[in-house]
Amino acid sequence: ENELLKMLPFLEQNYKIIIAKTPLHKHPLCGFYHSSLAQTCKNFLEKNEQKIGLLFSEIKTKFVEFEDEDAFLNLNFYEEYEKFKSELK
Template sequence: MRLGEMSCVILCGGKSSRMGQDKSKLKIKNQTLIEFQVKKMSQWFKNIYVSVKEDKFDKQFLIIKDDPKFQFYSPMIALYSILSYFKNQFVFILSVDSPNINEDEILKMFAFLEEDYKIIIAKTSSYKHPLCGFYHSSLASICKEFLEKNEQKIGLLFSQVKTKFVEFENENTFLNLNFYKEYEKFKSELK
């Protein structure tokens, strides 16, 4: 399989409580952060989907909605809903607030798809990045089991299935725009 034949899903369903406003709608170079991410990921993936609780983008993107039987906010719900949407394939998952990810990082993780892993995610010296990597759709049932037990942490999957943590040195590549000052800094560095 080639990277260009695969799908990418950008997560936009969180509450953005630390940012104080919807991260996906923050402005970057005359576009929103989600438009920035979709345009960027479209360079490398065949299909780009946006994961949301509700379609807040007025049908601008291909949408995967969170399963409505789960009414709370959780990355595990998003992951379950995404993986349930796809059949027998890997999908690349990326949080909307990780704008520094580029082709080099994606290809480094992609290289492990031919091995026997079900999850391939980025790892830096200080953090595992569960919302940046490849997940196999067969994991949907395990995600559902966790949700039914009210277990919300995606990291719980790592002990259940064969997972590859791909090592990266540059922490800034995996920057998350959680706070307004991080967003302002990212914007200023783009100029």
């Protein structure tokens, strides 16, 4: 069963942002952002405010808890991706 499905009920509860969260991290790339936030995000960028946490503090945000930290892989560099890919074989 896809664990991300447990985020879906919150779409009906007027949250503008719904984000996956594990015990150690928030995962802003694994979430839902309402389209009405486009101008707000543009305003943040125009003011050079690039921390996603600022958006979370100003917009109604729901963090949905997930226990498995390993389910959310963070690959920041191509080399990390290549290493991960080779470990799958």
